[in-house]
Amino acid sequence: MNDREDRDTTATVDSIGRAFMRRLLAVPEGRRFMLSITVDAEEGDESGVFDQLAECVDDPVLRRVVMTHRDDEVRHASLFRGCLDRNGWEKVEVPDEMRVIREVADGAEPQERTITTPEDIVTAYALLLVIEERGVQRFGQIADAFRPHDPETADTYLQVARDERGHVRYCTRIGRHYAADEAAWDAAVARARAREGDAFGRVGVATLSYAHDRGWVDTGALLAEFSLPSA
Numbered sequence: 238m239n240d241r242e243d244r245d246t247t248a249t250v251d252s253i254g255r256a257f258m259r260r261l262l263a264v265p266e267g268r269r270f271m272l273s274i275t276v277d278a279e280e281g282d283e284s285g286v287f288d289q290l291a292e293c294v295d296d297p298v299l300r301r302v303v304m305t306h307r308d309d310e311v312r313h314a315s316l317f318r319g320c321l322d323r324n325g326w327e328k329v330e331v332p333d334e335m336r337v338i339r340e341v342a343d344g345a346e347p348q349e350r351t352i353t354t355p356e357d358i359v360t361a362y363a364l365l366l367v368i369e370e371r372g373v374q375r376f377g378q379i380a381d382a383f384r385p386h387d388p389e390t391a392d393t394y395l396q397v398a399r400d401e402r403g404h405v406r407y408c409t410r411i412g413r414h415y416a417a418d419e420a421a422w423d424a425a426v427a428r429a430r431a432r433e434g435d436a437f438g439r440v441g442v443a444t445l446s447y448a449h450d451r452g453w454v455d456t457g458a459l460l461a462e463f464s465l466p467s468a
């Protein structure tokens with residue numbers, strides 16, 4: 238595939254993603270499910286990565302950045318839980334295959350799960366960087382799709398997306414600081430991007446079929462919008 242075809246494919250996938258989100262969030266069950274997915278993602282630090290990073294990051298200024306980042310994610314989760322509450326909804330259980338942070342972590346080698354060396358810090362921050370970038374890209378789309386149904390939640394997604402932009406800068410700053418050189422940082426980011434891209438694709442397909450099975454989204458009509466045959 239040449240560069241142009243590559244860009245066209247990315248643009249089509251992006252448009253399908255937006256169209257899917259509009260359809261999913263047009264139904265209350267879809268909005269509740271999306272908020273539940275988001276809470277899980279914001280609370281996704283199950284293995285305590287930030288606490289491990291805070292232990293390893295020896296520079297006090299950078300250690301404060303790690304803690305601010307951790308505290309922001311806790312606050313984000315409570316903002317999204319507030320959106321569920323305002324709608325009178327309990328968070329629903331999200332199946333594992335739709336929990337993107339877990340999917341990304343599942344692709345990790347066992348030795349990558351504990352953070353002790355500068356290389357571990359670089360690997361962890363490269364992964365956090367690509368996850369944050371995905372948040373920045375997706376939260377704007379999710380906000381647009383929420384807007385007609387629940388403008389307050391739409392605003393929450395935009396507010397959180399602003400913080401995630403700051404987190405992208407945190408990740409780059411700390412990752413570069415501990416990388417042996419610029420090439421080592423770029424290589425770590427490229428590896429993380431590949432792993433996160435695979436996980437994001439798997440989660441996307443799982444979510445599409447979950448929403449289809451429950452009658453929230455007619456995927457046949459969605460794909461027909463893009464002149465694609467349904468599977």
Ligand SMILES: [Fe+2]
Nearest residue numbers: 279309310313
């Ligand atoms: Fe967040």
Ligand SMILES: [Fe+2]
Nearest residue numbers: 310369401404
């Ligand atoms: Fe973040």
